[in-house]
Amino acid sequence: MRLASFNALHGLRPGDDAADPSRWPDVVAALDADVLALQEVDRAQPRSGGVDMTAVAADALGATDARFVPTLLGRPGRWRDARDPGADGPAHGIALLSRHPVTEWRTVALPQRAGRTWVRGAGRLLPRPHRDRPRHALVAVVDSPVGAVTVVATHLTYLRGQNVAQLRHLVAATADLPRPLVLLGDLNVGPSTATGITGWTALVTAPTYPSHGPTVQIDHALVDGPLRAVTPGRAVDTGLSDHRALVVDVTQA
Numbered sequence: 001m002r003l004a005s006f007n008a009l010h011g012l013r014p015g016d017d018a019a020d021p022s023r024w025p026d027v028v029a030a031l032d033a034d035v036l037a038l039q040e041v042d043r044a045q046p047r048s049g050g051v052d053m054t055a056v057a058a059d060a061l062g063a064t065d066a067r068f069v070p071t072l073l074g075r076p077g078r079w080r081d082a083r084d085p086g087a088d089g090p091a092h093g094i095a096l097l098s099r100h101p102v103t104e105w106r107t108v109a110l111p112q113r114a115g116r117t118w119v120r121g122a123g124r125l126l127p128r129p130h131r132d133r134p135r136h137a138l139v140a141v142v143d144s145p146v147g148a149v150t151v152v153a154t155h156l157t158y159l160r161g162q163n164v165a166q167l168r169h170l171v172a173a174t175a176d177l178p179r180p181l182v183l184l185g186d187l188n189v190g191p192s193t194a195t196g197i198t199g200w201t202a203l204v205t206a207p208t209y210p211s212h213g214p215t216v217q218i219d220h221a222l223v224d225g226p227l228r229a230v231t232p233g234r235a236v237d238t239g240l241s242d243h244r245a246l247v248v249d250v251t252q253a
Helices: 024-031 053-061 162-173 191-198
Strands: 002-007 035-043 065-073 091-098 102-110 116-119 128-131 135-144 147-155 181-186 219-224 227-229 234-236 245-252
Touching (some): 002 181, 002 219, 035 135, 035 147, 035 181, 053 065, 053 091, 091 135, 091 147, 102 162, 135 162, 147 162, 162 191, 191 219
Parallel strands (some): 147 181
Antiparallel strands (some): 035 091, 102 135, 227 245, 234 245
16 A cells, blocks of 8 residues: 655745646546645645645545635635634645545544744744644554554644644554554655654655755654554655655565
């Protein structure tokens, strides 16, 4: 079974001013994943062609089950927090897609830092105020060819310390779910932190960011339970996004 995780940057190719939605289905199809976790996908946004990126990806992949959970509602420049995972309308968020039947879905709300935090961005001398946004995890119990597998998809905050708190919360919130369990997503932490906090095993070790010449791995595939990589996983330059996609084939341990 092939697993993949991709922070899609709403389908934008680095250097372009706007996304070309015609590229999106080809990129998803080329990943050829049985289960795909997506981060930073749009729904009904002009900047990404007005499409539902999750629905388009599901068609391209041949997925039988797919879910989208919004992080932000509205449009760029007029965002508002999406505190209701089932909210309709233009949105931006995460998704989880599966070619195999999903027997159980769950959404986990992650802790959000209150107030404003001063963050120094890349290339900036002085920090600027940032406000954390709501974060969620999508959980699916997948009836796969290697048996029941729990897959968790998420995109943690970039705020230092808060992403660790979110990861700890996610470990506790999924403790009662069937194993093996795989966590897929942009965790905004490095490999040693990801495995150290969870106690889980990395299925892939490969730099994923930035896409044009990756130097760090902040996108991860972690496993808890009897599942192993068939061959070394890889980070794939899809031609879209500032992240590379993480892809790994797994089987029973």
